[in-house]
Amino acid sequence: VRTGIDLPGEVAGLIPTPEWKEKYKQEKWFLGNTYHMAIGQGDVLVTPLQVNLMTNVIAAGGKKCKPHLNGNTKCPDVQISPEALNIIRRGMVGACSKDGTAFPLFDFKPQVACKTGTAEYVRADGKTGSHAWLTAFAPAENPEISVTVLVEAGGEGSRVAAPIARKVMVKYFGVEDHFNYTVVSGVGE
Structure with a gap:
């Protein structure tokens, strides 16, 4: 999600979801992925x-x-x-x-x-x-x-x-x- 700051070039981050992981990594989401995401680890950007x-x-x-x-x-x-x-x-x-x-x-x-x-x-x-x-x-x-x-x-x-x-x-x-x-x-x- 972009912050909406009034500067050019802002990029969106990524908070992965089960759907994102299935689509982009062709992998199943596990409970451990939820824990990793919650603390900013794994694929969080x-x-x-x-x-x-x-x-x-x-x-x-x-x-x-x-x-x-x-x-x-x-x-x-x-x-x-x-x-x-x-x-x-x-x-x-x-x-x-x-x-x-x-x-x-x-x-x-x-x-x-x-x-x-x-x-x-x-x-x-x-x-x-x-x-x-x-x-x-x-x-x-x-x-x-x-x-x-x-x-x-x-x-x-x-x-x-x-x-x-x-x-x-x-x-x-x-x-x-x-x-x-x-x-x-x-x-x-």
Whole structure:
């Protein structure tokens, strides 16, 4: 689905269905495909803008604001229950909290809600590599900003994308940054 941004060249992503798999791969859909699709694995294809748009739906309590360069947006409601939104938001807050995956954001104030990701791909040499992802919004209550980071061939989202998102949030909120960036790799100024 395209986001509808007012820029040329946007491509649609892919959220596979049983019908798609049968048509394009000539394979049966298994329950495991549903699990893979639900966590963004398998044949799911999305752009950072598409991930950020869905992050904003969660942050805005179910309103889908089409991105525009001029800032004039209409935000219709998305068909998602308040209970489901609450579960997703709690999970995203948990990912940015102690015992979550996004350790570079654990102590950030205001509290951040996020989801890390490590998307596998096949490199030109036939070996498997990983793209580092993180999508987040803050404050977790009454969000003001959302950030989606993709570092192609970057490795783990928690070690590479999360520190980059932290730097963006530090700048946005104008807070002091006491995070020890030497514990992560690949994060420059």
